[in-house]
Amino acid sequence: MMNDEEVILVNFWSSPFGCRVKIAMEEKGIPYKYIEEDLFNKSSFLSAINPVHKKVPVLVHNHKPICESLNILEYVDEIWSDRSPRFLASDPHQRAQARFWANFIDRELYEASQKIYIGKGEEQVVGKNEVLRILKLVEGELGDKPFFGGDNLGLVDITLVPFYSRFYTWETFGKFSIEEECPGLMAWAKRGTSWYAMANKRPNSGTRRDSGEFESRNPSRYAEGILEPLRGGLQELDHHPTIFSLQKPQELFKRTLVIPDHKR
Amino acid sequence: MMNDEEVILVNFWSSPFGCRVKIAMEEKGIPYKYIEEDLFNKSSFLSAINPVHKKVPVLVHNHKPICESLNILEYVDEIWSDRSPRFLASDPHQRAQARFWANFIDRELYEASQKIYIGKGEEQVVGKNEVLRILKLVEGELGDKPFFGGDNLGLVDITLVPFYSRFYTWETFGKFSIEEECPGLMAWAKRGTSWYAMANKRPNSGTRRDSGEFESRNPSRYAEGILEPLRGGLQELDHHPTIFSLQKPQELFKRTLVIPDHKR
Numbered sequence: 061m062m063n064d065e066e067v068i069l070v071n072f073w074s075s076p077f078g079c080r081v082k083i084a085m086e087e088k089g090i091p092y093k094y095i096e097e098d099l100f101n102k103s104s105f106l107s108a109i110n111p112v113h114k115k116v117p118v119l120v121h122n123h124k125p126i127c128e129s130l131n132i133l134e135y136v137d138e139i140w141s142d143r144s145p146r147f148l149a150s151d152p153h154q155r156a157q158a159r160f161w162a163n164f165i166d167r168e169l170y171e172a173s174q175k176i177y178i179g180k181g182e183e184q185v186v187g188k189n190e191v192l193r194i195l196k197l198v199e200g201e202l203g204d205k206p207f208f209g210g211d212n213l214g215l216v217d218i219t220l221v222p223f224y225s226r227f228y229t230w231e232t233f234g235k236f237s238i239e240e241e242c243p244g245l246m247a248w249a250k251r252g253t254s255w256y257a258m259a260n261k262r263p264n265s266g267t268r269r270d271s272g273e274f275e276s277r278n279p280s281r282y283a284e285g286i287l288e289p290l291r292g293g294l295q296e297l298d299h300h301p302t303i304f305s306l307q308k309p310q311e312l313f314k315r316t317l318v319i320p321d322h323k324r
Numbered sequence: 325m326m327n328d329e330e331v332i333l334v335n336f337w338s339s340p341f342g343c344r345v346k347i348a349m350e351e352k353g354i355p356y357k358y359i360e361e362d363l364f365n366k367s368s369f370l371s372a373i374n375p376v377h378k379k380v381p382v383l384v385h386n387h388k389p390i391c392e393s394l395n396i397l398e399y400v401d402e403i404w405s406d407r408s409p410r411f412l413a414s415d416p417h418q419r420a421q422a423r424f425w426a427n428f429i430d431r432e433l434y435e436a437s438q439k440i441y442i443g444k445g446e447e448q449v450v451g452k453n454e455v456l457r458i459l460k461l462v463e464g465e466l467g468d469k470p471f472f473g474g475d476n477l478g479l480v481d482i483t484l485v486p487f488y489s490r491f492y493t494w495e496t497f498g499k500f501s502i503e504e505e506c507p508g509l510m511a512w513a514k515r516g517t518s519w520y521a522m523a524n525k526r527p528n529s530g531t532r533r534d535s536g537e538f539e540s541r542n543p544s545r546y547a548e549g550i551l552e553p554l555r556g557g558l559q560e561l562d563h564h565p566t567i568f569s570l571q572k573p574q575e576l577f578k579r580t581l582v583i584p585d586h587k588r
Binding site: 112121124126127128131132134135138139152153155156159160163164167197 | 376385388390391392395396398399402403416417419420423424427428431461
């Protein structure tokens with residue numbers, strides 16, 4: 061990697077899609093600047109770098125923007141192909157399988173899960189059943205492997221693991237247990253917690269347009285890293301506008317707040 | 325390419341998604357067996373090769389299935405990387421751009437266009453406006469290039485061009501002119517007609533489980549190839565069940581039938 065290159069991640073702190081990119085950067089050990097976007101007062105910068113969707117995450121590499129999280133993961137794997145781990149195998153059929161499952165999760169899981177806590181009555185049941193159908197299919201693909209990528213994390217692992225922090229919320233509002241329904245997937249998720257924690261070690265709640273170079277791979281900050289943004293989120297509940305507070309009363313955000321494993 | 329390898333495309337004749345794969349195989353000159361799937365009486369073979377979605381197209385290469393049309397295009401480009409054209413450039417940023425636009429078209433255009441002829445009144449207007457928004461954004465990405473892939477067709481061209489045969493239907497029911505609204509895109513579409521014709525030269529209407537090896541690159545069959553399946557479609561209207569006849573009266577299928585350029 062050249063020293064003079066500029067890598068910027070534009071994100072919103074609670075985005076599971078942006079979390080994928082953070083995990084990818086962290087795993088490959090690539091320093092980057094982090095810019096928190098205020099999704100309720102979107103910047104002209106966001107419109108400039110993602111004019112089609114105006115959504116996060118966007119990776120800006122040497123002034124060239126790359127949009128859509130799975131697209132970014134492939135880009136990161138290709139441009140820093142000399143850095144391990146590789147997120148995609150070299151075998152074309154294994155690559156196709158990984159892309160299939162990553163896309164399946166990307167297209168279906170978030171939308172289905174939203175029904176669990178935004179929906180009521182029958183719609184909530186529908187959401188729960190859809191989420192379980194998806195998770196069971198995904199668990200079937202995992203099989204006996206430690207990770208979807210085999211012995212190491214790969215594209216599918218990075219795509220799915222940010223949702224783990226929402227399992228508790230889904231279970232609470234859907235009244236079901238993922239551990240009981242999908243024990244193999246839950247064991248996988250626990251193996252993957254360290255990636256999630258590592259990616260979230262950076263305090264990134266609130267709105268900071270440019271918080272400077274990210275010192276990556278600092279193990280001493282793991283614990284405080286995953287705690288701080290969540291504590292920040294809790295404190296900011298009453299005055300920080302959120303996706304959910306625009307759709308429903310404030311309490312909905314409390315219901316949907318990411319709850320870390322160690323608080324369960 | 326090894327002589328003993330087996331390549332099978334499982335498809336439904338009118339699928340724009342399957343047409344992408346046909347174009348890809350045709351452009352790279354890869355012989356394949358074609359299996360027409362009856363989507364109204366899905367085979368156990370389809371369930372076996374695409375258990376998650378049970379949809380076409382599926383490419384089965386040496387007994388390994390690959391599902392989802394864009395995923396298949398990437399696979400075909402990787403496994404037959406020695407055959408030109410390459411659908412994706414070697415530069416990672418150009419690859420990311422192509423994947424972004426191919427995914428954008430894949431996720432948004434079909435759904436928006438369905439509203440034009442399935443919807444009524446306001447929904448039809450919404451569909452028309454969405455389709456025009458998508459096409460104008462795509463036209464902006466094309467810019468002054470002859471093709472999205474530059475001087476040759478690439479991933480985005482192959483993703484979009486099968487929809488060209490539906491432009492007339494969209495225009496008729498939406499009461500607008502793509503030529504007037506997007507002249508640059510229309511000029512591109514006309515440049516791409518030959519690919520579409522080439523891919524459709526094989527008579528593939530009706531239900532034929534296995535119609536044998538496909539002799540690719542036979543220029544003498546171009547014209548009859550694009551005509552025959554459409555003529556067949558017209559004749560079969562009264563007795564062949566279709567996607568549309570299950571949703572709406574038979575006449576809806578007539579409205580949505582692919583109308584080839586030469587009949588306009």
